[in-house]
Amino acid sequence: MSDGNSSNDDLVTEIVRSLRGNPEADQALIEILAEHILKTDPVDTAVDDAFSSIDNLALERGETNT
Amino acid sequence: MTTPITIEAFEVQGFRAYLKPQSFSLRKGNKPASLAIFAPNAKGKSSLVDAFEYYFSEDATLQRLGLRASQSQTGPVALAHIQAREHGIDAEVNFRFRQGGNKLGEKRNVADGKSIPTAALRVLSSAKVPFVIHGYELRGFVEATAETRYREIASWFSFDPLLSIQRNLRTLQRQIKAKADSQTESDERLRDLKRVTSDAVSIWDETAIRDWFNTHVLANLDPSLIFTEICESDPTYIVLAERKDEEEKRVGLAALNTLIGQIDAVSLPLADNDGELSGLIAKFERSVSDLGVAVERESQERDRASQSVFNDVWSHAKSLFKSEDHDFSSCPVCDTEFASTPHGSLEGVQTSINAKLTLLSAYRQAESTLRTAKQQQSQNVQALTNALDSLRTGLADSDFEAESATVSSYLSALTSWASDHHALPDSGFLLQEMGATRISLTNARERLAAQQGEHTYTQAQNTADQLIQIRTDLNRIFRVKGELQKLLAELVKQTNATEKAINTHIDSLLSELERDVDQLYKKIQDVPLDEPSLIRLQLAEGNAANQQQIRLVVDYSENRKSVAPSGYLSDSQIHTVALSLRLAAIRKFNTGAPMFVLDDVVTSYDADHRKTIASTLAEEFEGFQIVLVTHDEQFFNLLQDHLPESNWAFRRITHIDPSSGPVFTDHRTSDEVIEAKLDAGEPVGDDIRKSEEEWLLKICRDFRVDISIRPVDRPYQYERGELASGLARFLKSKNLVPPDVHGIHHPFLSSLQKGVIENFASHFSDNPNKSFSSGDEKTRWIEFRSFRAMFVCSGCGRNRFKRPQGMSKPVCNVCEKPFQFEILG
Numbered sequence: 001m002s003d004g005n006s007s008n009d010d011l012v013t014e015i016v017r018s019l020r021g022n023p024e025a026d027q028a029l030i031e032i033l034a035e036h037i038l039k040t041d042p043v044d045t046a047v048d049d050a051f052s053s054i055d056n057l058a059l060e061r062g063e064t065n066t
Numbered sequence: 067m068t069t070p071i072t073i074e075a076f077e078v079q080g081f082r083a084y085l086k087p088q089s090f091s092l093r094k095g096n097k098p099a100s101l102a103i104f105a106p107n108a109k110g111k112s113s114l115v116d117a118f119e120y121y122f123s124e125d126a127t128l129q130r131l132g133l134r135a136s137q138s139q140t141g142p143v144a145l146a147h148i149q150a151r152e153h154g155i156d157a158e159v160n161f162r163f164r165q166g167g168n169k170l171g172e173k174r175n176v177a178d179g180k181s182i183p184t185a186a187l188r189v190l191s192s193a194k195v196p197f198v199i200h201g202y203e204l205r206g207f208v209e210a211t212a213e214t215r216y217r218e219i220a221s222w223f224s225f226d227p228l229l230s231i232q233r234n235l236r237t238l239q240r241q242i243k244a245k246a247d248s249q250t251e252s253d254e255r256l257r258d259l260k261r262v263t264s265d266a267v268s269i270w271d272e273t274a275i276r277d278w279f280n281t282h283v284l285a286n287l288d289p290s291l292i293f294t295e296i297c298e299s300d301p302t303y304i305v306l307a308e309r310k311d312e313e314e315k316r317v318g319l320a321a322l323n324t325l326i327g328q329i330d331a332v333s334l335p336l337a338d339n340d341g342e343l344s345g346l347i348a349k350f351e352r353s354v355s356d357l358g359v360a361v362e363r364e365s366q367e368r369d370r371a372s373q374s375v376f377n378d379v380w381s382h383a384k385s386l387f388k389s390e391d392h393d394f395s396s397c398p399v400c401d402t403e404f405a406s407t408p409h410g411s412l413e414g415v416q417t418s419i420n421a422k423l424t425l426l427s428a429y430r431q432a433e434s435t436l437r438t439a440k441q442q443q444s445q446n447v448q449a450l451t452n453a454l455d456s457l458r459t460g461l462a463d464s465d466f467e468a469e470s471a472t473v474s475s476y477l478s479a480l481t482s483w484a485s486d487h488h489a490l491p492d493s494g495f496l497l498q499e500m501g502a503t504r505i506s507l508t509n510a511r512e513r514l515a516a517q518q519g520e521h522t523y524t525q526a527q528n529t530a531d532q533l534i535q536i537r538t539d540l541n542r543i544f545r546v547k548g549e550l551q552k553l554l555a556e557l558v559k560q561t562n563a564t565e566k567a568i569n570t571h572i573d574s575l576l577s578e579l580e581r582d583v584d585q586l587y588k589k590i591q592d593v594p595l596d597e598p599s600l601i602r603l604q605l606a607e608g609n610a611a612n613q614q615q616i617r618l619v620v621d622y623s624e625n626r627k628s629v630a631p632s633g634y635l636s637d638s639q640i641h642t643v644a645l646s647l648r649l650a651a652i653r654k655f656n657t658g659a660p661m662f663v664l665d666d667v668v669t670s671y672d673a674d675h676r677k678t679i680a681s682t683l684a685e686e687f688e689g690f691q692i693v694l695v696t697h698d699e700q701f702f703n704l705l706q707d708h709l710p711e712s713n714w715a716f717r718r719i720t721h722i723d724p725s726s727g728p729v730f731t732d733h734r735t736s737d738e739v740i741e742a743k744l745d746a747g748e749p750v751g752d753d754i755r756k757s758e759e760e761w762l763l764k765i766c767r768d769f770r771v772d773i774s775i776r777p778v779d780r781p782y783q784y785e786r787g788e789l790a791s792g793l794a795r796f797l798k799s800k801n802l803v804p805p806d807v808h809g810i811h812h813p814f815l816s817s818l819q820k821g822v823i824e825n826f827a828s829h830f831s832d833n834p835n836k837s838f839s840s841g842d843e844k845t846r847w848i849e850f851r852s853f854r855a856m857f858v859c860s861g862c863g864r865n866r867f868k869r870p871q872g873m874s875k876p877v878c879n880v881c882e883k884p885f886q887f888e889i890l891g
Contacts, residue, residue: 007224008224008225008227008228011228011567011568011571012227012228012231014567015563015564015567015568018563018567019560019563019564022563025556025559025560026552026553026556026560029553029556029557029560030560033235033557033560037231037234037235037238038231038564039227039231040227040228040230040231041227042230042231042234046234047234047237047238047241050234050238051238051241051242051245054238054242054550054553054557055242055245055550057549057553058546058547058549058550058553059546059549061545061546061549062542062543062545062546062547062548062549063542063545063546
């Protein structure tokens with residue numbers, strides 16, 4: 001039987017690769033998710049960190065896309 | 067892949083039903099072995115299951131006992147044998163493990179075994195599925211909620227990180243949505259709008275705001291000015307800015323107020339207590355006056371104190387003449403009698419000294435006052451100079467040239483006085499002129515206020531700028547919220563894609579488990595393996611909240627698919643579903659610790675299903691160490707028939723001895739143990755006797771030899787001679803004559819019947835120190851093995867037989883060939 005943890009790592013890697021491969025997807029958002037959420041060993045503050053990054057992304061886009 | 071960890075042996079003492087130490091080997095030769103234990107109820111078999119559960123428990127207790135340990139004497143307290151302390155026996159469980167070439171083991175003491183042994187942790191790290199299976203709790207997993215089942219199966223598959231991803235994505239979605247829906251920031255700016263428009267406008271309405279500004283701000287200044295849009299590019303905004311600049315160039319209210327304030331600072335009369343409200347000229351002149359007084363006072367005091375200039379001398383003299391240690395009649399310095407001095411007496415001298423010291427004190431005070439007055443005057447001059455300079459400039463800037471010149475003149479005089487202190491500047495004219503100027507300025511201020519009120523172009527532009535800023539902020543806030551909404555929609559898409567991938571992965575893994583469960587179920591229920599699958603593990607469909615559920619369903623029939631097992635299956639079938647699921651999971655996930663414990667798992671089965679369970683264990687779990695306890699003797703016998711002796715040990719508990727604990731009998735004494743002892747030169751007579759008795763019992767049972775039945779509590783305590791005689795009668799009645807054993811001259815069976823062993827002094831000895839002949843024992847062992855080897859199937863070579871009802875002669879248990887002795891060559 002394959003080790004559960006390595007199997008999970010493989011799956012998550014594949015999920016990130018698949019999301020990145022979608023040309024219609026928001027790549028900046030995917031990178032935020034890949035950095036903070038789509039991990040088998042996320043840090044305790046993963047959700048807050050991702051939220052902060054997404055909020056900043058919205059702010060940046062809101063200020064530049066007038 | 068890591069080397070599997072196996073159990074070598076375990077020992078219990080002072081634990082539950084076991085008072086004296088009792089050990090159980092789980093090894094045969096060099097291979098891991100399994101153990102089956104039969105006992106009637108309440109004879110201590112469950113205590114062995116408890117030993118497993120306790121040893122591997124994080125809480126150092128049993129699930130059914132819990133953690134209670136108060137006066138009820140339950141919880142961990144109940145683990146120790148009730149007489150353990152009285153007998154000075156430590157209540158403990160000891161396991162010894164082997165992993166490859168490494169051995170490890172550790173005791174867990176009930177008294178201080180709060181922390182789980184390292185060896186147990188090593189096993190648990192390789193055993194994701196709980197490996198102690200109690201028959202009474204099996205149904206629980208089938209009937210558990212879908213959420214509970216999901217959590218348990220998720221732990222088997224190490225789904226936790228995947229669950230964490232799903233959970234975090236959903237939490238993130240909620241947070242982003244809350245931020246996107248939040249009105250806090252825009253509400254704050256709308257409150258500013260309300261404040262700026264004096265509560266006239268509270269929501270952003272371009273028309274309403276423009277109308278309010280045109281009506282309430284611009285119309286007060288110039289009704290012809292009208293904003294079409296509140297923005298910096300509106301032509302009116304440009305006009306407003308120009309007029310604001312012009313306004314700043316003219317004297318406005320603010321400038322007038324500043325100038326009036328500057329005049330007041332210089333020219334106000336002296337206020338009560340010489341306070342802050344006094345004008346600086348008044349304060350200056352007062353300080354000049356104060357300084358003059360201080361100079362005069364200091365001069366006078368200095369003259370008066372001139373005779374008392376030696377302050378230290380008089381101070382010391384005072385203390386000298388006050389001394390009570392001496393009775394003075396004459397001066398202690400010059401020896402003049404006091405009566406002859408101008409003071410006439412000692413008291414006169416002391417009075418004179420006090421007077422001189424008082425004069426000196428008054429002088430010091432006057433000198434201090436003078437110093438303070440000088441400082442005050444200097445500060446006032448400086449403050450007045452600065453104020454006059456500012457006033458002169460302010461007046462000049464406001465086209466009060468003459469008045470500015472008057473100030474300059476006074477300032478010049480002040481500067482001159484400051485340098486020589488000869489001619490104090492006359493402030494009369496200046497104060498008179500400043501009074502007139504102040505009246506003029508006040509009148510101008512009143513005129514402007516009447517003309518413009520609070521509405522100035524400066525204020526108007528400031529209001530316009532605030533409104534423009536609020537609009538800019540609100541636009542930015544709405545754009546950011548719009549971007550957040552877009553990102554949220556995108557996040558939902560990517561969450562769905564991620565969850566779909568995870569669920570597909572989980573579904574795939576569940577399918578593997580499902581196949582294994584179905585296969586085991588069919589074997590136990592004796593259903594052909596090519597029948598359609600019955601059991602299914604389904605990941606719940608629907609929204610994300612429901613997806614953390616696994617439904618356990620059965621396709622009962624064509625028109626009853628995906629139904630709950632409890633609604634359609636019998637009790638034993640439900641039991642089989644649960645057992646199959648747990649065994650399949652253990653086989654799949656516990657490969658690093660191939661072991662499990664079965665605690666009375668066949669209660670609800672009939673004979674046929676007990677047989678299929680026995681065969682399933684033999685066929686499907688050959689590589690596992692199984693510890694099986696049962697109170698079902700029929701099942702135990704079936705196990706003995708189906709499970710290979712090469713890696714199974716069978717032990718029976720007959721009763722409990724209060725002084726020691728459960729008493730075991732009828733266990734198989736392995737050939738390997740006897741031969742190892744023979745090789746080591748150790749006495750082995752008792753072991754050979756036990757081995758002979760065990761074999762005799764087995765063959766008598768297989769052949770269904772007619773022997774008398776013992777009481778229930780001693781069903782297998784037959785005498786060896788009794789069994790051998792029964793076997794001899796049986797063989798004779800069936801015309802089965804065992805061949806002679808090579809090297810001896812009488813039928814070996816006779817020696818078994820008589821219980822007499824030639825030249826074998828120690829054979830039945832209870833005294834271990836009695837002399838023995840290892841050579842005789844070895845010979846006896848070889849003879850016994852030779853005799854035993856005659857009882858094999860001539861067809862397949864197996865050594866288990868049966869004699870079904872109605873059949874005269876025994877047949878092979880497997881190939882069913884009639885038993886007969888081979889003719890030895």
